Amino acid sequence: MMRGLLLIMGLVLSSAAPAEVLVFTDSAHPVRNTGEAKVFVLDRVVQIEREMSIGLPANIDEAEKIARAQLESPEGVKRIEELSHAYQGLMMAWQLGVSKIPAVVVDGQYVVYGQPDVMLAVRRIADKRNQPGGYELPTHTRPSVTFKPLPERLP
Numbered sequence: 001m002m003r004g005l006l007l008i009m010g011l012v013l014s015s016a017a018p019a020e021v022l023v024f025t026d027s028a029h030p031v032r033n034t035g036e037a038k039v040f041v042l043d044r045v046v047q048i049e050r051e052m053s054i055g056l057p058a059n060i061d062e063a064e065k066i067a068r069a070q071l072e073s074p075e076g077v078k079r080i081e082e083l084s085h086a087y088q089g090l091m092m093a094w095q096l097g098v099s100k101i102p103a104v105v106v107d108g109q110y111v112v113y114g115q116p117d118v119m120l121a122v123r124r125i126a127d128k129r130n131q132p133g134g135y136e137l138p139t140h141t142r143p144s145v146t147f148k149p150l151p152e153r154l155p
Contacts, residue, residue, distance in 0.1 A: 023118055024093045025102040033119035040089025042101065048083050 021037035027047065031039065052070070056063040070076045096105055100113040104121035110129070112121035 019106055019122075020108065021118065021122060022092065022096075022105045022108075023102065024089065024098050024105070025116075029102050029116065031102050031116045031118055033117050035118065037104070037118050037122075040092065041086070042090055042093060044086040045083065045090065048079060048086060052079060 023031055023037045023039045025031050025041060026043040056066055102116055104112045104118050106125045110125045112124050115121040
């Protein structure tokens, strides 16, 4: 299965640069066959913050001392890295104009919405890129999984 995903990802880009595959989802919409894609779970920020606040006392000063000590621990350092990754995903989704989840984005230009199988989404993008006449499906034939070039990014 992994070999198939790598082959499809290789076909997506015919140039020398490797394809970048980003996946945006949330905990209610799990994805599969992610291969080398970077996966961002967009509601992970809320989950981490909720987990970090479990057991903190109501007294703000005491809670701050405990939270500070937790963040300075090896586990806390991992939590901060995980939180940073989660916020990075939120920012990237916003910058790219991602409007639905799950979203599989290739090279920051092409997106397939609603497909939880990353390999199938990447294959769909590869198929559409290899067809003459554009990249967007006609509106009347658009299934629940849509394909369209993402809007141009601001400088």
